[in-house]
Amino acid sequence: MTTxxxxxYQRNGTALSIFLLLSVLFWVFILIILPQLFMMDFSFRHNxxxxxxxxxxxxxxxxxxxxxxxxxxxxxxxxNTVDLTVFARTLIAAIFVTLFDLAICYPIxxxxxxxxxxxxxxxxxxxxxxxxxxxxxxxxxxxRIMFGASGVINDFLIWVGILDQPYDFIRNDIALYxxxxxxxxxxxxxxxxxxxxxxxxxxxxxxxxxxxPWWRIHWRxxxxxxxxxxxxxxxxxxxxxxxxLAAPQILGGPSSLWFTQIIYQWxxxxxxxxxxxxxxxxxxxxxxxxxxxxxxxxxxxLGEIAx
Amino acid sequence: MRSETFLKISVGAFVAAFFAYxxxxxxxxxxxxxxxxxxxxxTPWECFSVEWFxxxxxxxxxxxxxxxxxxxxxxxxxxxxxxGMAGALMLTQxxxxxxxxxxxxxxxxxxxxxxxxxxxxxxxxxxxxxxxNAGYDSIFYDGIFLTILGQATFISAYAMLVFIxxxxxxxxxxxxxxxxLGATHVQTFRKIxxxxxxxxxxxxxxxxxxASFENYNTTVFTILSSETLTTVLASKVRYxxxxxxxxxxxxxxxxxxxxxxxxxxxxxxxxxAEREFELVxxxxxxxxxxxxxxxxxxxxxxxxxxFIAGTGTVYFAGTIGLEECKAAVLSExxxxxxxAIKERQAKEMFRQAAPTTPDPYAPAAGAAPxxxxxxxxxxxxxxxxxxxxxxxxxxxxxEQQKEIxxxxxxxxxxxxxxxxxKGxxxxxxxxx
Numbered sequence: 001m002t003t004x005x006x007x008x009y010q011r012n013g014t015a016l017s018i019f020l021l022l023s024v025l026f027w028v029f030i031l032i033i034l035p036q037l038f039m040m041d042f043s044f045r046h047n048x049x050x051x052x053x054x055x056x057x058x059x060x061x062x063x064x065x066x067x068x069x070x071x072x073x074x075x076x077x078x079x080n081t082v083d084l085t086v087f088a089r090t091l092i093a094a095i096f097v098t099l100f101d102l103a104i105c106y107p108i109x110x111x112x113x114x115x116x117x118x119x120x121x122x123x124x125x126x127x128x129x130x131x132x133x134x135x136x137x138x139x140x141x142x143x144r145i146m147f148g149a150s151g152v153i154n155d156f157l158i159w160v161g162i163l164d165q166p167y168d169f170i171r172n173d174i175a176l177y178x179x180x181x182x183x184x185x186x187x188x189x190x191x192x193x194x195x196x197x198x199x200x201x202x203x204x205x206x207x208x209x210x211x212x213p214w215w216r217i218h219w220r221x222x223x224x225x226x227x228x229x230x231x232x233x234x235x236x237x238x239x240x241x242x243x244x245l246a247a248p249q250i251l252g253g254p255s256s257l258w259f260t261q262i263i264y265q266w267x268x269x270x271x272x273x274x275x276x277x278x279x280x281x282x283x284x285x286x287x288x289x290x291x292x293x294x295x296x297x298x299x300x301x302l303g304e305i306a307x
Numbered sequence: 308m309r310s311e312t313f314l315k316i317s318v319g320a321f322v323a324a325f326f327a328y329x330x331x332x333x334x335x336x337x338x339x340x341x342x343x344x345x346x347x348x349x350t351p352w353e354c355f356s357v358e359w360f361x362x363x364x365x366x367x368x369x370x371x372x373x374x375x376x377x378x379x380x381x382x383x384x385x386x387x388x389x390x391g392m393a394g395a396l397m398l399t400q401x402x403x404x405x406x407x408x409x410x411x412x413x414x415x416x417x418x419x420x421x422x423x424x425x426x427x428x429x430x431x432x433x434x435x436x437x438x439x440n441a442g443y444d445s446i447f448y449d450g451i452f453l454t455i456l457g458q459a460t461f462i463s464a465y466a467m468l469v470f471i472x473x474x475x476x477x478x479x480x481x482x483x484x485x486x487x488l489g490a491t492h493v494q495t496f497r498k499i500x501x502x503x504x505x506x507x508x509x510x511x512x513x514x515x516x517x518a519s520f521e522n523y524n525t526t527v528f529t530i531l532s533s534e535t536l537t538t539v540l541a542s543k544v545r546y547x548x549x550x551x552x553x554x555x556x557x558x559x560x561x562x563x564x565x566x567x568x569x570x571x572x573x574x575x576x577x578x579x580a581e582r583e584f585e586l587v588x589x590x591x592x593x594x595x596x597x598x599x600x601x602x603x604x605x606x607x608x609x610x611x612x613x614f615i616a617g618t619g620t621v622y623f624a625g626t627i628g629l630e631e632c633k634a635a636v637l638s639e640x641x642x643x644x645x646x647a648i649k650e651r652q653a654k655e656m657f658r659q660a661a662p663t664t665p666d667p668y669a670p671a672a673g674a675a676p677x678x679x680x681x682x683x684x685x686x687x688x689x690x691x692x693x694x695x696x697x698x699x700x701x702x703x704x705x706e707q708q709k710e711i712x713x714x715x716x717x718x719x720x721x722x723x724x725x726x727x728x729k730g731x732x733x734x735x736x737x738x739x
Contacts, residue, residue, distance in 0.1 A: 004402060011400070013492025020400075023393035028412055031460040035427035042430050108325050111318065126567050131329055133563045135521045137540040138556045141548065142332035145339055145347050152335055155350045182328065214314070235418075243420025246523045246537075250544050260422050260524075267528060273430065280426045287420060302411055 036284075043277035064278035083262060083279075090259040091286070094241040097180045101188040101237050102230065104181075109192035109229075110222065114201065132186040140179050140250040147175035147251075176251040183247060184240050188233040195229030196222060231298040239287050259283060333560055340553035341625060343633055347550040354632035357625030360558075362551040369555070372539035375451060376520055379535060382455035383462055383519040384512050390459065391466025391511060392504065395474055398467075416461035421524030428457035429528050450533035457529040458519050465518060466511040473507035561614075568610050576604065 009017050044060045068087075071080030112124055131139070146152050147169035154166040169175045199222060207217045223230070248258030263283065266276030295302065339347035343356040363369065394413050401409050416424060436447030446452050477500070485495045523537045530538055543552060586592035601607060 008400060011492075012496075015493050016496050019389075020393045020397055023390045024397045024413075027390050027394060027460075027463055028409075031428075031456060031463075032412060032416060035424075035431035035460075038431045038434055039423075039427040042434075104325060104328075107318070107321060111322060115318075122571075126571065127326070128329070130560075130563050130567055131333055133517055133521070133566075134333060134556065134559055135537060135540065136523055137537055137544060138336070138552070138559065139332065141540075141544050141552055141556070142336035144544070144548070145336055145553070146332055148348070150346070150348055150350075152349055182332065185329070239418060239420060243422055243524065245422055245527065246541060249541065260420070263422060263426070264527070267426070267429075277426060277430060280423045283420055284423045287418065291418060302414065 039277050040281060042274055043281050045274045047272045047274050064275045065282075067275060068279065068282060086257045086262060087259050087282075089256070090242055093177065093180075094238050097177060097184075097241045098234050098238045100177075100181050101185060102234060105185060105188040105233065106192060106226075106230070109189050110196055110218075112189075113193055113197040113199075114204070128186055128189060131182075136183060136246045137250065139183055140247045143175050143179040143182070143251055144170070147178070170251060171253040171255070173253050173256055176248060176253070176256075179247045179251045180241050180244060183244070184237045187236040187240065191229040191232040191236070192226055193229070195226045199225050227298055228300045231294055231300045235291055235294050238290060242287065243283065333556070336553050337557045337560055339550050340557045341621070342550065343629070343636070345549060347548055347553050353636045354629055355625055356629050356633075357622055358629070359550040359554040362549070363554045363558075366551065368534070369536065369539050369543075372534045372536040375533055376536040379451055379454050379458065379526075380516045380519045382451070383458050384515045386455060386459040387462040387466050387515045388508060388511050390463040391468075391515075392470050392508070394463060394467040395470035398471065399474060413467060414464055417464045419461070421461070421522065422528065424460055425457050425525035425528030428453055428460065428525070429531075432456075448531060450529065450531035453529040453531065454526050454533075454535070457525045458522055461525070462515045462518050465514055469507050469511040469514060470504065473504060477503055565610075565614065569607075572604060572606050572610070573601070575606070576601075 008021075012020060043064055044062070046057060046059070046061055046063065048057060067080065068083055069080060070078065071083070112121060116124055144151075148154070149166045149168065151169075153169065154163070157163040158166070203221055203225075204217055207221050212220070243260060244258065245260040245264060248261055249264075252258060252261070259279070260283070263276050263279045266272050266279060270276070291302075294300070335349055336347070338349050340359050341355055341357065342349065342352055343354040343358065344351075398406070398410065398413075432447045432453055435441075436445060439445075439447070441447050481499050481503075482495055485499050486492075490498065521537065523541060526535055527538055527541070540552065540555070583592060
């Protein structure tokens, strides 16, 4: 360690050494590690008034985590079905949104990488990026306009004659899923595009010459090759969908909640920060577990996912 | 052969459908900004109008949020870009055994949900404030300060990825040569590495600003009692919507488009310069032509003219004859409402029963429990917090909404607007 520091100092000189060390230490400890540890610590505490902090009541407890499982002591029933259902529903919905994105993005990524050329390809890439820079809230708002009771889609379906009165897309969460799928398309396309693009066209040609139909070329040649990109895209989309807050708040039906919304309520209306921290830790742990599983199952490295 | 054409057609259809999904919502949202209807919609189209842009500019809350967003954006650039660069440089220098750990830690903020980052920042600085016995007006409870730090946590990682990509093309021999020739470390850094990193610094700064500007998940926790553009927008959208939000969307979409066009022009100029450089190197061209400055570039001028002409046309089309058109629509609506009332009266005389049509006052009544629930914190734990949500955040049932929209009399409408309650509810909602 000391030799490393000496070398480091030798290599960079005083000013640069201090700048590098201070910035990195500040980032790693003050911004990343300590806040997470404090949140963890906070989640094991009772919800106390400022006056009580540091007093006799300020002891560690598992109460906040128990609440997630069993609900409050007064509540009937064995398990906290409301929160557990929301949690499970969020994860399942996030998986379906991820699969939906994969299904629509893979063909587009392949098309961009191997069928579109020159100016057209560049225009397509540019037009993929443009919607992504429009605010998340505004994108959700756009879906709310489209799927509203007097929105374009309802008007169109009535005009065509499929419906005779407006269908409530928002109450039935269709608007939510469409909006969530829309929000993270880009994060699915680019990792896949980057890997598929580096695939040698000759491999596809060879498979075709040997008589493989197009779907088998994809199944046996392209998809195995693009696996790191697909894993990366799926992980990012899943994490962002499960952790989304804006779209569920704006597009979510009145009877359905997203797990992040419950966390948000503990902090705002519920005014119980330790409880909210415990829920945030649960979300964080789920996400870490998901990443680890993806890394194990598909044998990719972390560096390949976060790119 | 026929199956191949079939495949081609279906691929084309798929690509078209995909881009319709991508742009359809944005286009429809943009169109609603120009409809004079009180509710953002395309059908029925009333009058082509630009008045929603006026409403937008006169919205003090939004403008205040915009100002805060800009301050935060620049603050994030100032912190995240140097920090990301330091992180990238450090990665090249740490020992090979520490390296994977270090990389995992600094890359993790990208994968951690934004909500979690916001909460941990909030709690950490709250505890720090407690530790130093700081008051609520100190920096530990300053929403803008906390937001800058919370956003910088993960935006630095974005910046770092940009710098890493650039550093991979750096030849360390250049640095060694400079040191051998007697340059100091600081000089080497300033004269060799920094100029090499310059394009990356530019793109990292743009990326940092955009990421900060549109962030919601982290900001909503760290902003405390202040507001940014996204948090104002979110509360507006949740509690009753009007087309001025679409007007903001039009502005943002056009700025993004302008940015994309400028980027494309810059890229083309770069390519042209490279081509000429190659020609010079091969001796086919005597020397490179001087590039005209960007704002004199022909494609830039064309783009600028198109933009000005487009904005001007839209502006005049949206102001001239607007009043007459609105008056016409209003009287038409009145006639329609009167007809409807007469029909209903006739029906009621016929039936003599209690009206089964939904009561337009219902939304106001539906929102009331929320206000009440706020005051009675003690009761709360009995109910799950989720119970309350449906009543306020949910959209009105379609029949009621239709009923409200059908009312021709504009003045009434705001009475039923659930957004009205926000004034009462919103003040209590934020933390100190």
